[in-house]
Amino acid sequence: MKNSKSLHSRIAPHVHDIPGSGIREFFDIVNEMSDAISLGVGEPGCQTPWHIRDAAIYALERGATGYTSNSGLLSLREAISKYAKKFFSTSYSPEDEILVTTGLSEAYDLVIRALVEPGDEVIYHQPSYVSYGPVVQMAHGIPVVLETSAGDDFHLDLDKLESLISDKTKLLVLNFPNNPTGAILDSSQVRAIADMTARHDLLVLTDEIYGELTYDTEHCSILSVPEMRERTILLHGMSKAWAMTGFRIGYACGPGEIIGAMNKLHQYTMLCAPTLSQVASVEAFKGAGKDIPHMRDIFRRNRNFMLARLNDAGLPCAPLHGAFYAFPSVSELGLTSAEFALRLLDEEKVAVVPGTAFGQCGEGYVRCSYATGLDEIKIAMDRIEKFVNRVRGAGA
């Protein structure tokens, strides 16, 4: 083949332009280091509760190996509907207002593709989970970042938010309890956000995957304002509170028109979420009342422990009310997030995630998960303290 175009030039420009995750390399180093203690994982360290795994084994034995309807098993949508009524005090019809997806990530992609036209703007806050911006770009939309800071306990600055709203703004993305900062919303903030979105007639996409994991107060969803139901798409899933990340089950609840549009994309791309995992999720809802309080109890103690140890090490940390991450500042040590993470890994064999993985404003922070075992957290915190003292000693 002569004069053929390079493969590189054939990649669609809007995909090519999506910045690759700068810390992919760091992730690769860590994942190959078998003896490292990890506080770097975005999932519970414990296994999926046994009754759920047992139900999955039984379902496999009975041959739950075919497709389900595009929307997902009706029994699962009914369980979701019942759960949403109880946990979010919001009613969704299992028939046409709930869609079961392959993880929450798929649901997010579907919402964006269903709603965003080229040039539409989507506002989301950072530091945040990694896919909010790139998925918008994949849909030819424009991600607009609202930065949050430790000074505000990583809450949304509403004036700043309002200043970002333009006539092209289609959607506001919320994620509370937040990965990676551990921040949550309270009822007055929810009220203010609700008023603002109503004033500007915006749709809201709320990722509440950590909703069950709040430690000091009940979860406060944007859906606690009843009028928000008609302009909100709720994304949730089984991954965090049920420790079912590998099952890949998420779901979207919202007005039928939007869920219907999402289902159209879903039926041509994913067809349906994994059947076995859907059956396991039905079982998961049955045990939710017992499994989740148990896990929350453990995480609460781990959080308190980690905060106390970070405090001993002199690493300041904004209040942590939800999810299972601490997001301490390391900037005072004179290291960037990436330098801190790389050196900590190299010198003490402890893995944390540089804050920059979650956006530029994550510079100066690292994310430490406290969803891992207490024994590991203890060793990791001993090593972090040792490392921090050494860095301080060298700098003095």
Added chain:
Amino acid sequence: MNEILKILRINARESSSDIAKMLNRSQEDVENEIGQLEKLGIIKGYQAIVDEDTLDNNQVTALIEVDVSPRREDGFDHVARRIAAFPEVKSMYLMSGNYDLLLFIVGNTLREVASFVSAKLAPMEGVNSTTSHFMLKTYKNNGVLMETREEYEKLKVTP
């Protein structure tokens, strides 16, 4: 349940300073409460959970169902207390169902357990009959699996 008890039930060797950190309380406060729990007899003691099957001893554990005639004045307590006092009896419960008392007996040999049952337990006044079962293998003890299977390793770092 008491928060300190929850933690000690998972790991009785947890230090009071770590418990204090987990509960956001002072170490002194935690130590006082543990002392109080011990004084009130709520915490009776602290023991290791041992996988007996890995030890090179020939110890025998038997589970014995005992049918007892209760007395008018104090029900099962009188005979139960007498049985429980034997050091061979490691655990003992009053049960609903086909028999009354369930005993866990540990002996160094089969003969030792057999002689305890025939010489001490069966002839006791109030004991009508006994049924012995010998334990073959321990899969789980006190919530702890004795056999650890290699688990799939999760990734070390994910967003």
